[in-house]
Amino acid sequence: SMSTDAPVRPQTRPDETETPERTNEAPAGGEKSVGTPVRRVDGPLKVTGTAPYAYEHDVENPCYLWPVPAPITKGKIVRIETEAARAVPGVLHILTHEDSPRLAVKSDPALWILQGPQIAHRGQIVGGVIAETPEAARAAAELVEVICEEERAKVEFDPHDPEAESPRIVLMKRGTESKGDLDEGWREAVHRIDQEYANPTHFHAQMEPHAVIAVWHDVDGFDPRATRLTLFDTNQGPIIHRTLLPPLLGLLPNQLEVISPYVGGGFGGKAFPHPHIALAAMAAKVISPRPVKLALTRQQMFQSVGHRPEASQRIRLGADRNGRLTAIEHISTQAASRLKRNVDQSCFATRMMYATPNRRTEHRAVMLDLPPETWMRAPGDFNGMFALESAMDELAHQLGIDPIELRLRNEPDVDPETEKPWSTRALVPALKRGSELFDWERRQEPGTLREGEWLIGLGVASTCFPNQHVASLFARITYTGGKYVVQMQASDIGTGAHTVLRQIAADALDVPVEQVETDIGRTGTPMAIMAGGSQGTYEWGNAIVAACEKLRRKHGDNPPDGASARAQGRPPRGASKYSRHAFGAQFAEVAVSSVTSEVRVRRLLGVYGAGTIINPLTARSQMVGGMTMALSAALFEESYHDPRFGKVMNHDLASYHIAAHADIGELEVEFLPEYDKWFGAKGSKGIGEMAMVGTPAAIGNAIFNATGIRLRDTPFTPASLI
Ligand code: MOS
Structure with a gap:
């Protein structure tokens, strides 16, 4: 085989005159499945x-846990009244900061709960009720009275906040980088775009909400090394749990067992253990050897398991009269929880998408007293590329050229950031193939295609996703x-x-x-x-x-x-000498009602160069899922923070609207033949998140083509089109 x-695979370093391979051929023969x-x-x-x-594993004689949330945005607990809660029949134990097990090492500040009276955000877990039934635990938790002293909190995001910081990005790369002379590139530009593009806070809505069963064995045994914690959990793999939880709980890594054979959706929201797992572990220790079951409600998920932070991207594009980019600037400013300070990689794609001699990118974060954010599908690339690809569309319009042509004119030979050759880069073939499949020729000047009350528009955007080893x-x-x-x-x-x-x-x-x-x-x-x-x-x-x-x-x-x-x-030997990303193109056709301003996405097409497709059935499902999730964010998903209380007001799926079947038109996925030997044994690349990256810009660009109205803030609601 x-x-x-x-x-x-033995490889020599390509010398400077060598043209990098753009599409690798798969070795002949061998593959059967x-x-x-x-x-x-x-x-x-x-x-x-x-x-x-997670919640369904068969365990013996379980008891049930319900968290008690902080009732204020920031401050200190003065005392906790538990008498009424203890009187509820079936209540076994109530955990508070005064008597909960002590945690050992602050491996993640978000997991450091019940260790003192401080409150960092509304909804932070400050207690837990263990009872014989979930109903009793819930009823009792409602009766726990947390009396607090409030401090001044900052919960409103302002993208121009003078206190914005430039923190390190979690993922290895620099937060700020530049090349050439941006000011010079901006001065010499004939065409200029300078705009800001915003997204609200997005919340995860996996089909399986967060849930965990915790069982602590041999807590008081003769040998402390024999103690062991088992978690039946819903997560994206045990490795981060194994990294963060044992030090937190004073265990050695092999004293933590994590069992998660089936998981109902992750999307980044189940990458890290969230505070409810720390609570379940503490409860299981107290009530050992009985197992403790905890299932979060949707409402609880809006305050304790992470979200995509609200953000604003400022993009400046300068171009000469032929549409060649003379300058690219991207400044991303996002909200970040003071507790966790996580920053998304919103500018990373901008550093490598298009050729330009002058570029500057910077990540900024405004620290707020909000629940910790976390990864959410294509974190950073999602909103960064929405901004860049919308700005490219604006520039094409100003230049009076086709938006696909603009991208072709700025196609870089090597990765503009690292100057490494591409492992493979199928952006141009994807744009070309997509324009055939989508019948791109029928696209008209903005505001000219009409079917009765409906204004019709076509839009395109590049997509990409970085893949590392x-x-x-x-x-x-x-x-x-x-x-x-x-x-x-x-x-x-x-x-x-x-x-x-x-x-x-x-x-x-x-x-x-x-x-x-x-x-x-x-x-x-x-x-x-x-x-x-x-x-x-x-x-x-x-x-x-x-x-x-x-x-x-x-x-x-x-x-x-x-x-x-x-x-x-x-990784294949020599892989680090190449710039490795998956690329593709997203196309959208929208109909906008001239009566109600409603946007219907009639058709979405994604064309992807993603290396070997191991299984076309499951791969297609991932891309269809990604395009759907992106459509949902583009048209519907929006959250409202009450600035007085730091609380998300629409904290359930009745009021936080996600796309339903009736919102989805035709979805088409095409994978280009590609084999990328710098990725893995089978020449395959990563696929899931790429479908999410370019789609909102394609939809927004189609809305502009339909109406002549440029929307720069998601979601694209009817109100924003009036
Ligand atoms: Mo994801 S956001 O690839 O866990």
């Missing part, structure tokens, strides 16, 4: 309700009972990992996919990265292929029962 020479539309292996379990999600992840393959079992701390968050990982292993072993099983989503298997950053499949795939090859080297094609091999997944 082709995979025998992967993942280590990879590339075929294998149906989800866990589909039957899921649709029959027999796949156990991590060095340490492992997989084990074991032959047992006539089957091969893949084991690693990977996670299927609903994307189809159980299925595609079997396909990758099947081809590496040269066996039918039915002969492979997966044991993922739990500790006790080899360490691997979580399902995040769209990098699961290709990274996990590297480790699986390495393990399969090792097994075949050791035991040939007829291994004895119990034969096993464990191997490290490594």
Whole structure:
């Protein structure tokens, strides 16, 4: 099979005269399962309700936990009255900062709950009620009275706040960078765009809300090293839990067991353990050996499990008379919780999308007394690219040229930020293929296409997503009972990992996919990265292929029962010399009512260069899901903070509107043939988040084409078009 020479391929460094390879050819032959539309292996379990999600694991004699939220925005607890709550029948214990277990190391400030009287944001967990039933726990929690001393809080986001800071970005790169002379590039520009683009706070709405069962074993045993905590949880992989929770709880990493075989959606919101898990762990310790069950309500999820922060992007584009960019500036300003100070990578894509001699990008954050933000699908790239791709459309309009043509004129030969050659970059082929499929020729001047009351418009935007490699992840393959079992701390968050990982292993072993099983989503298997950053499949795939090859080297094609091999997944040798991103183009057709200003998205098309598509069925579903999530953000998703109380007013799915089936028109996905050998063993790239990145700009650009009205703030509500 082709995979025998992967993942280590000898490569020489390309010299300066060498033209970088733009599209790598797949090695001939070998693949049998990879590339075929294998149906989800866990589909039957899921649709029959027999796949156990976090809250559904069978545990003996559980009790139930309900959190008590902080009733003020900022300040200090003076005292907590629990008498009325204790009188509720079935109440077993009430946790407060006065008597809760002490945490050990502040591995994450958001997890540091019940350790003192300070309150950092409204809704922060300040107590918990353990009871025989969830109803009793909830009723009692309502009766807990938290008496506080309030301090002055700052909860309103102002993108021009003079106190905005320029903090470090979480992900390794610099927050501020520049190239050339921006002022000079701006001066020499003939055409200029200088605009701001905004997004409100977005909240996660996974089908499976956050839930956890915690069981603490041997709390008071003779040997403290024998103590152990088990969490049945919903998360994107155990690795971050294993990093943050053991030090917090005073445990060694292997004293924490995390079990999450099925996960009903993650989207970044389940990457990190959130404070309710710390509460469940403390409660389980107090009530040990009884298991503690905690399921958050949707309303609770609006204040304690993270969100996409409100943000504003200022974009300046300067261009010469031919539309070549002379200057690009992008300043991203976002809200950030003072507690966690997380900053999204909103400018990263701007640094590498288009050629220009002069560029400057900067991330700023305004620290507020709000609940901690977290990753939410395509964090940063989502709003950064909405801004850049809307601004490119504005520039094309000012120049009087087609927006696709503008992008072609600014296509860079190498990554403008790192000056590395692209591993592959299919932006131009995606724009061209998309314009054929979408019949782009029918696009007219703004405000000219009309069907009765409906104004019709077409829009386009580039999309991309960065993919990086991590060095340490492992997989084990074991032959047992006539089957091969893949084991690693990977996670299927609903994307189809159980299925595609079997396909990758099947081809590496040269066996039918039915002969492979997966044991993922739990500790006790080899360490691997979580399902995040769209990098699961290709990274996990590297480790699986390495393990399969090792097994075949050791035991040939007829291994004895119990034969096993464990191997490290490594990026292809030389991969770091290349700039590695997935690219694509998003097209949108909208109809805007001239009577009600309602926007209907009739058609969305995404064309993607995403390397080898391991499974076209599950891959298409991810892209359709991403485009839908982006449409939802573009048209509907909006939250209202009460500035007096720091509270989200529309904190449920009745008032925080997400797209429904009736909002979705035609969705089309096309994957360009591509093989990227700098990603992984199978030439595959990350896919999920890219569908989310360009879509809002494509929709906004289509609205401009329909109406002549430029919308720069999401969501694009009817009110914004009047
Ligand atoms: Mo995600 S936002 O790739 O966890």
